[in-house]
Amino acid sequence: MNEFDPLTFLAVFEEMMGPLLWILIALAVVATLAFVVLLVREHGIVTRRLFVSEILGLFGGVLALVLMAKVSSSGFTDAGGPADWFLIGLVYGAGLIGTVIVVYAVLGWLAPGRRSTA
């Protein structure tokens, strides 16, 4: 490509996903905020909740890969080089971290007496 302009990337992703892009960005921002607020209120991580989130995160990563395979009409068995493994790692990582943050935040805000645990 000629030059890397973040606005170009935004334009391309908007063209690719339409309103879904903004919904996903909003979800990521809200979940991250909810996660950070929980950390502050509870003075740290709740280990048990994090464990549950991480277990679900493992599946979140798989789900991200399945989605990716579906929308790209292909699969990771098509991987042919390091750049491919990197992309697979990236997609899995994004699915995993995203799921962990969302699940942790949801569980934290739903849990009764969340402020007593620490």
Place this chain on the structure above:
Amino acid sequence: MPIVSEKVRMLFEERKIKVRYDLVLESIDLGRRVATFKTPTGAVETGYDFINVIPPMRAPDAVRNSPLPWQDGPWKSDGWIEVNRDNLRHKRFNNVFAIGDVAGVPKGKTAASVKWQVPVVVDHLVASLAGKESASVYGGYTSCPLITRLGRAMLVEFDYKDNLVPSFPGVIAPLAELWVTWVMKTMALKPTYLSMLRGRA
């Protein structure tokens, strides 16, 4: 593009795909499923199950029947516009530029080339309006996501000199069949071209 041609030759050989050059399609008998080719040694008839015909490409009539095309040389008969390959300015009409497929330059009949050509032409137009000269040069960049099978492609980018000019050196090797290139081709290219048309990319 010699280096890519060699790579493709190797892929064909690996997959036991037979290749025959110097065949120009002359006529086709749809009923009998027979194609007739002109070859250096005379006409050859070949049966087929599936045929993919790529028509000869030439400039549209409005351009071909104008004074704009090359008056001699290899592009005369196709009617591509006679421009300087470096700045895309018409060789005879100083106030005319050509970008895209219609430009008579040795490489660059892709949308990716247009992306490289536009800034050069804009630079020259703006400089001309200001009574100045621009040093902006189009080097012949073109790009072709070459699908080699379902799920994999090679991101081939090159210039006038037949040099490979990879956009992601060290990450996406130009002659490697990669899934990431397929993903780019299937998911990102169309949105990229559409945003180009909207003037956002």
